[in-house]
Amino acid sequence: MTLPPPHSRGWVLPSIIVVLTLIAGGLGGVWAALIVLASGFAGVTAFHLMHLYRLQRWTKSSLEQYVPLPEGVGGWGDVLAALSRREQKRVAFQAMQKQTIEQFRRMAEALPSGVIVLDARRHIEWANPRAQQWLAINLEKDRGQPLSNLVRIPELRRFLADDLNGALPGNEAAQRALVIPSVFDTGKTLALQQVPFGQGGRLLLARDVTQYEAAARLRRDFIASVSHELKTPLTVIVGFLEMLEETPAAEMPEETRAHYFELMRTQANSMQRLVDDLLTLSALESGSREKEEETFAVKPLLESLQQQTQALSQDKHTVTLILSEEETQTETGTQVETQIHGVRDELASAFNNLLTNAVRYTPEGGNIELSWKIDGEGRGIFAVRDTGIGIAAEHLPRLTERFYRVDRGRSRASGGTGLGLAIVKHVLLRHQGELAIDSRVGKGSTFSAIIPAVRVSRQKA
Amino acid sequence: MTTHLSKQFEIEMETIRSDVLAMGGLVEAQLARSVAALSEDENPELLETIKKNEEEINQMQIDIDQQCAQIIARRQPAAVDLRIILTISKVVSDLERVGDEAKKIARKAAKLQGNERLTRMQYYDTIRAGELAQAVLHRALNAFARLDVDEAIATYDADDEIDLAFDLVMRQLVGFMMEDPRTISTALEVLFVAKSIERIGDHAKNIAEAIVQIVMGKDVRHASLEEIRGIKAKVAEGE
Numbered sequence: 001m002t003l004p005p006p007h008s009r010g011w012v013l014p015s016i017i018v019v020l021t022l023i024a025g026g027l028g029g030v031w032a033a034l035i036v037l038a039s040g041f042a043g044v045t046a047f048h049l050m051h052l053y054r055l056q057r058w059t060k061s062s063l064e065q066y067v068p069l070p071e072g073v074g075g076w077g078d079v080l081a082a083l084s085r086r087e088q089k090r091v092a093f094q095a096m097q098k099q100t101i102e103q104f105r106r107m108a109e110a111l112p113s114g115v116i117v118l119d120a121r122r123h124i125e126w127a128n129p130r131a132q133q134w135l136a137i138n139l140e141k142d143r144g145q146p147l148s149n150l151v152r153i154p155e156l157r158r159f160l161a162d163d164l165n166g167a168l169p170g171n172e173a174a175q176r177a178l179v180i181p182s183v184f185d186t187g188k189t190l191a192l193q194q195v196p197f198g199q200g201g202r203l204l205l206a207r208d209v210t211q212y213e214a215a216a217r218l219r220r221d222f223i224a225s226v227s228h229e230l231k232t233p234l235t236v237i238v239g240f241l242e243m244l245e246e247t248p249a250a251e252m253p254e255e256t257r258a259h260y261f262e263l264m265r266t267q268a269n270s271m272q273r274l275v276d277d278l279l280t281l282s283a284l285e286s287g288s289r290e291k292e293e294e295t296f297a298v299k300p301l302l303e304s305l306q307q308q309t310q311a312l313s314q315d316k317h318t319v320t321l322i323l324s325e326e327e328t329q330t331e332t333g334t335q336v337e338t339q340i341h342g343v344r345d346e347l348a349s350a351f352n353n354l355l356t357n358a359v360r361y362t363p364e365g366g367n368i369e370l371s372w373k374i375d376g377e378g379r380g381i382f383a384v385r386d387t388g389i390g391i392a393a394e395h396l397p398r399l400t401e402r403f404y405r406v407d408r409g410r411s412r413a414s415g416g417t418g419l420g421l422a423i424v425k426h427v428l429l430r431h432q433g434e435l436a437i438d439s440r441v442g443k444g445s446t447f448s449a450i451i452p453a454v455r456v457s458r459q460k461a
Numbered sequence: 462m463t464t465h466l467s468k469q470f471e472i473e474m475e476t477i478r479s480d481v482l483a484m485g486g487l488v489e490a491q492l493a494r495s496v497a498a499l500s501e502d503e504n505p506e507l508l509e510t511i512k513k514n515e516e517e518i519n520q521m522q523i524d525i526d527q528q529c530a531q532i533i534a535r536r537q538p539a540a541v542d543l544r545i546i547l548t549i550s551k552v553v554s555d556l557e558r559v560g561d562e563a564k565k566i567a568r569k570a571a572k573l574q575g576n577e578r579l580t581r582m583q584y585y586d587t588i589r590a591g592e593l594a595q596a597v598l599h600r601a602l603n604a605f606a607r608l609d610v611d612e613a614i615a616t617y618d619a620d621d622e623i624d625l626a627f628d629l630v631m632r633q634l635v636g637f638m639m640e641d642p643r644t645i646s647t648a649l650e651v652l653f654v655a656k657s658i659e660r661i662g663d664h665a666k667n668i669a670e671a672i673v674q675i676v677m678g679k680d681v682r683h684a685s686l687e688e689i690r691g692i693k694a695k696v697a698e699g700e
Contacts, residue, residue, distance in 0.1 A: 141607055146479050149606040152486025184489075184599050 012074060013044055051076040067093040113207050114190070120200030122146050122160045129205055136185040147204075153180050156192070164196045179209065189213045223401040229274055229418065233267035241262050270417070277419040280349075281402075284426040295341045295457070298372055298380070299327060301348060306370060309355045311423040316364045322371035338372070340380060341455045342431045347389060350427035353420040354384040354447045360416065362388035362444070378453035385446040391439040424449065431455060470536050472599060474545065477528050478606075479550055481556075484521040485602040487514060488556050492563040492598060492661065496591035498570035499584070499654070511567045518560040525553050544678060548671040552605065555664040555671075559598060561685045562657040562664075566591070569654045578647040583637060587655050590626035594661040597623065601668040613672040616665055617686050623662035 011369060016153040019042035025033030054070035062382040071077065077297055108115055112133030118124060123144050124137065132139055135151050148157045160180040176194045189210045192446035196202035240260045244252075306321045313319065328335040340347065351370075358368045366387040391399065391406055398404045403418040424447075425435050432452045491514050498507050529546050532538060538546055572578075597619040604612035634648045634655075673681045673689060680687045 141609075142572060145606060146475070146482075148486070149479055149482045150603065152482055152602060154483070154486050154490055157483055183594075270577065 012193065013047070017041070017044065018119065047073075050074075051080075055080070064094075081123075113205050115198060116147065116204040116206070118147055118160070118202050118204060119198070122148065122202075125201065131204075132327040134186055134188045134190060134208065136205060143318040151180075151183065153183075156180060159192065159194070160202075162194070164194065164202055179213070179214070182210075189441065203404060222402060225418075226274075226278065229403065230271060233271045236267045237264050251353075274417045274419070277417045277423060279305050281419055281426065282424055284346075284423065284430060287430075293341060293343055295339050296344050297459075298338050298340055301344070301351075302370060302372055302382075305348070305351055305355060308352065309359060309368065309370070313359045313368070315357060317362055317366050317368050319368045319370070322369060324373045327372075337459045338374060338380065339457045339459055340451055341457065342451070346427045347449075347451075349429065350381055350424045350449060351384075353424050354382075354449065357420060357447070358384050358386040358415075358445075363387045366444075374456060374458075379453035379458060380453075381448050382451070383446055383448040387443065390436075390441040390445055392441050396437055396439065400435065462476055470472075470538070470542075471530075471538070473532060474538075474542060476546070477525065477532065477549060480521065480525050480528070480633060482602060482606055484525065484553065484556055485598075485605070487518050487593070488512070488560045488563065489598060489602070491518065491560055492566075492591075492595055495563045495567040495570060496588065498567055498589045499591060501570075501572065504574070507567060508580055515560060518557060522553050522557045523674050526550055531556060541675065541678075544616060544675050548675050552668050552671050555651045555667045559661050559664045562661050566654050568652045569657075570649055573624065573647070573654075576647055578644045579637065579651065583633075584630075584651045584654075585627060586630050586633060587651055587658070590623055590630060590655060590658045593619065593623050593626060594658045594665070596666040597662055598668075601665040601672070604669060604672050608672065608676050610673055610676050613669040613694070614686070616669040616688060617689075620662045620666040623659060627655050627659040628645075646656065 003387050014389060017037065020040060021037045022329075024036040026243045051072050051180065053435075054072075057182065058069055063240070066088055069087065072080040080217050108128040108131070111128060111130065114134050115128045116124065116131045116135075117126040123146050124139070124142055126143075127135075127137060127139055131137075135148050142382055148160060155178060159176070162176065176193075179189065180192065181189050183190060187210070188208055190207070191207045191209045193205045193207075194202045195205070225242070244260060248290045300320055301322070310319045327338060355370065362368060367385075369383075369385045369386075371383045371385070373383075375381055395404075395406045399406075402422045405416075405418055421435070427450055428435050428451075432455070436448040436450060438448075491511065494511065494514075496508070498504060507527045524636060529550055533543075538675065566605050573584075595639050597616050600616045600619060603609070604616065638645045667682075668700055670681050672692075675681070677692060681692065684692070
């Protein structure tokens with residue numbers, strides 16, 4: 001539909017009135033002309049007022065969505081149609097803008113980092129949900145509050161006092177990151193960085209480095225422990241060496257010298273064991289030692305382990321081997337042989353570690369029982385049960401940590417490296433298995449190595 | 462001119478509040494360090510750090526008190542502002558005492574480190590109470606930052622929990638001492654730690670009371686929890 005230019009139609013009504021007045025004047029004289037003119041103006045006024053009223057009513061409609069403008073006649077029709085088109089465009093534009101803003105908001109929420117906007121006086125202006133969660137702030141309550149009033153960490157206060165003015169790439173203050181350890185309530189360790197933002201304000205970026213810090217701490221502790229463990233025997237050896245050097249050979253009885261050498265040998269052995277265990281552990285961890293997996297029968301392995309254990313205990317303990325019935329029934333001909341698929345050496349050393357521990361922590365005359373059975377889910381369970389000193393419940397979760405010791409003195413005296421159970425855990429992890437520990441102080445402990453069902457098979461012997 | 466003055470005054474009030482909270486942050490850090498020392502192995506720098514922070518806390522107390530005096534003299538604040546200024550002095554002295562108690566805990570912790578008579582498991586509940594005290598203080602200071610009466614009142618319950626924990630710890634320690642008299646001197650050290658923790662809970666509660674007073678204009682220092690809730694309801698109705 002093509003509309004004539006708006007200004008052209010506004011003149012139609014007045015022109016009609018003028019023409020009608022002239023006709024009435026010609027036909028009926030002055031009075032008739034005046035009456036026609038007056039009623040004509042009255043009609044025009046009513047016409048405009050009606051449109052004006054409709055338009056005014058429309059202005060009260062919602063801004064959010066498009067509400068069609070009232071339709072009009074003549075000049076009004078043109079103006080209203082034009083306004084209608086403008087309104088349609090405005091609403092479309094507004095919707096687009098809203099979508100853009102919404103998208104920005106979602107982006108800020110999806111960011112894996114926390115974002116906080118502070119004004120020139122370090123008051124909270126805005127924070128994304130992650131930042132609110134990590135720093136235990138609530139934007140609704142805390143907008144306009146200085147950040148350091150709520151996150152009252154002295155270092156943060158100093159950090160926020162850094163001047164960011166002229167924070168060009170070279171400015172050190174802008175590059176500095178602050179690590180705040182375990183924020184109260186949330187326990188998160190956060191790394192914060194700041195950049196200038198808006199008028200004198202700043203944008204804080206927070207990253208969650210809790211895991212990373214925990215790992216770093218573990219590494220530091222490990223190195224400290226290893227150094228400590230190596231230093232103790234080394235000090236002993238160095239001490240004896242000095243003594244041997246300083247004492248003339250003639251003044252030292254032969255048996256004293258032999259005794260010194262024996263003590264040094266013991267210490268050197270324990271250092272050697274430690275280094276061996278460390279190497280084993282690091283090989284297990286890095287996964288570099290790609291040993292061939294094989295399928296092997298369990299029974300012969302257990303029998304040889306039993307003999308080794310008996311030898312280690314020097315017959316101070318009773319070591320018994322318990323196998324499931326089907327594995328021992330030889331007469332009926334239904335004997336079954338169970339097999340494990342895995343790295344034989346690794347599993348053997350893990351099982352051996354459990355047995356060595358049992359010997360170490362069971363007083364003379366106690367019983368050590370190794371057993372092998374298949375549970376309801378088809379998993380293979382290698383268990384070592386002893387009647388030893390047992391372990392208090394609070395130590396159990398930390399038992400497989402490196403160098404974790406329930407009793408330092410006793411462990412070292414019995415020649416432990418503090419790495420045995422860590423090795424067991426790692427070997428089992430490599431076989432998708434797990435270590436279960438059940439223990440009572442004074443009663444004894446049961447360590448069970450659980451081998452997943454897929455690695456266990458049965459074969460008719 | 463007057464708008465400029467009141468703007469300036471607002472900034473001064475805010476600075477003072479922020480300073481109190483900064484001091485609170487230092488005290489919190491001090492307490493956290495002391496409580497952590499209870500479950501740590503030897504830490505040779507512990508007492509040094511504690512001493513350094515203690516000095517800083519004391520200096521802050523003096524500074525804030527001076528600021529309060531100056532504001533009263535120069536601005537003659539009224540209504541809620543005056544209440545804030547007056548209570549801030551009280552809050553600050555409570556904070557300073559919490560700092561003192563934290564220092565005491567750290568000293569005892571240094572003695573307990575490497576002590577064989579009582580193991581950490583035997584004073585686990587004391588450590589736990591220390592963590593509770595940290596939480597109560599944190600809550601009280603949050604309530605101060607937000608001038609949030611509900612949060613302030615919530616610290617009352619938490620303080621009751623600490624008092625309960627203290628009774629429990631005391632009974633346990635008496636048990637250990639009766640079982641084995643050799644543990645007596647160590648158990649007494651732990652008891653002092655527990656007492657300090659209990660005191661910290663009380664100071665945190667004082668801070669919470671100060672907040673109720675700031676916001677509602679009622680002195681609730683000797684009121685029971687029910688009475689305070691009643692006052693709060695009345696104030697809410699009046700508004």
